Amino acid sequence: MESSADNATVYQTIRVTAPESPVAALADVEAWKARKTHPSMLFAGGPVFGVARESPDGGWVLQPYFSGLAPQDARDGLGSYFRRVAMEAAEGGDPRRAAEYQAAGELLDWEALNDLTVCGCRYRVVRAERFIRMGPDGPEPPRITDPDPSEPGESHEGLDPAAGFVIDPYDPTGVSEGILKAELLAALRKHGTVPRDVRDDSGTAAATHPGGVLLPAAFMTAEREGGQWRPGSSGTAATPQSARDGLAMQLRVMVPWQRDLTTEQRCVYNDAADRLDAERCDELDVAGRHFRIVRVERLVRVGPDGPESPRPSDPDPVPPVMVQDRELREQGVLREEEDGAEEPDESTQKFLRLFDEERRRRESLRRH
Template identity: 55%
Template sequence: MAEHGENVPAYRTIRVAGPEGPVEAVADAAAWQARAAYPDILSAGGPLFGVVREREAGGWELIVPFSGSAPQDARDSMGAQFRMLAQRCERDGDTDARQECLRAAERTEWETDDEMTVLGTRYRVARAECFLRSGPEGPEPPRPTDPDPMEPGEAYRAPDPSAGFVFDPVIATGMSAGILKVELLSLVPKSGTVPGAMRDDALAAALTHPGGVLLPAAFMTAEKIHGHWRPNSVANHTTPQSARDSLAMALRVKIPWKRGLGPRERAPYSAAADRFDAERGDELTVAGGHFRVVRVERLVRIGPEGPEGPRPSDLDPQPPVMVQHQQDVERGLIPADGGPDGEDDPVELDPSTRRLAALVGEEEARRERLRAGRRSPEPDGDAT
């Protein structure tokens, strides 16, 4: 039966309002301009997973960012949340509550539950779909209105703009965000473009979770290969600089390691990373490779019971940690009794791993020198 007027559930509404201030007005204008320059909406890779908690005041709150590329990543994080909650209960002297939290944490180590109730509060693994805008010149880079406060190499210190995000589809958005939400909610993979199970799950989600909420934008990097742009990182960077730092690290460490480059062959990549740090641009060409920082929109579908959880067709290759441990024991990879056999023996790294460790060590030393330089006081200009 069709729903009209006041009978429409809150999770199916999209409220649009004018910008609250000049900053919001500029951001809404930039979003509208992006529609013309980058008219196509494409998938930005697979979904990401985080952990949400039901609020006493209603709705759900994000407590673990959408950074996991598989549901098990978020389940592990949910277990860690329960252990931290157990520590708080211990400090408060609540032994029974502590035990309940620890039992819940241990359960996440053996079972694949995507929703659990602990101390009367529901926790859930939630799913976010990732999209990017694209046009004749390729995927959309960061916008001038996207917050980008940190220096090169320091982006990991920036606060996550989605921390504590409340999933409330009734909260009004700007005109451009409201239209984008409608567009993203209507997207379903075309037949033949993805495995049938994935398309079936997407069609089912459009019915079970017809509403949606847009998270703050995220960022990733992409590389142009044979004329086509391909993501080469996960869309879990919270600022443009975080994505730049990831690419700079790849140029200084990952690419030289994977390709077995010597000091002279590494030089062009290191120089390109230095330029990238100095210019803080969004594109980079080095040794025939063309890279770009890309802006990503993230949508969480909402239904009558809250944010959507993992779908049956989502890739979930790793079992819970204790199940994986048990499997390793059965394969003879580790001692069955967890005894001391080999525990105290030094770990012998293979040549490839030693080379990677050396490159990582060089990069850490370089960043520490930069930090030390920033901490050093400016010389007194009046000194003689």
């Protein structure tokens, strides 16, 4: 990473205070230790996107699951949220509120909007840059202070630790987090590592959104190959267990499907997934492959009007759902009525069998 020394503004003021609780104090100590064991900070792929709503008390409050890989992922989630609120309002006898939220959900089906006000509440699609710490032994694993409440296989039912988090650059922070925030706010992509428009947008954002807030950490899977580490997927998970559950699904379903494994070969991966569930480990060896659950830092830039929205250079390949539907019908890919659904090909059928097998395995565990 490179650094950019922009003119300081009020949004770049970082208030550092003593931790208010023993847990916060321990977290700050762990963060300081990580600076020594994993001293390098690297960009962790592209940005992620989520939704925040403006609070009348100041700041912006995060909605659950800040993990979209494209802005449209966050818009789709926001549209679903609007419909849910509309239904609740209708059931609660508030037809005006129900109609306004329903209309907002339908609007997002057609328009790629990043900022909406509904019933006096402002909502925004928000962008966060991702980073990982690297040390001599590779990327940083989860810390003992990272929330990890869910049981194996149950993380999809757990709460997102970042839900309800308030994006406010004026909130005080610990010493270690304050130093990290200052470092990441100055970070720019190195020349030649990204297209020019991506780097130019990064410089523009440093001027328009000079402040920043670190979100609660997210997690992902990385695999070591030939001495190098690469991400197991481009997405991030809300908790370490959610990342482990994703890796277990990969071992039980995706790898056997992608590599067309025999029953005997599948047993090796199934046994590794069982070990991952039983031990809740963050390192796993299987069939000559080495995986690690990795901790991911997320930084949201903040300017005079709040948190940063998607940048022009951020990939956003899929249009809103109704626009996509119209385009597919115009291309003849979709028709109003089909005489019958086509039989899935052999590869798809195999994937569905593996997925259904895993679903039934988990349901059996819940019953016992």
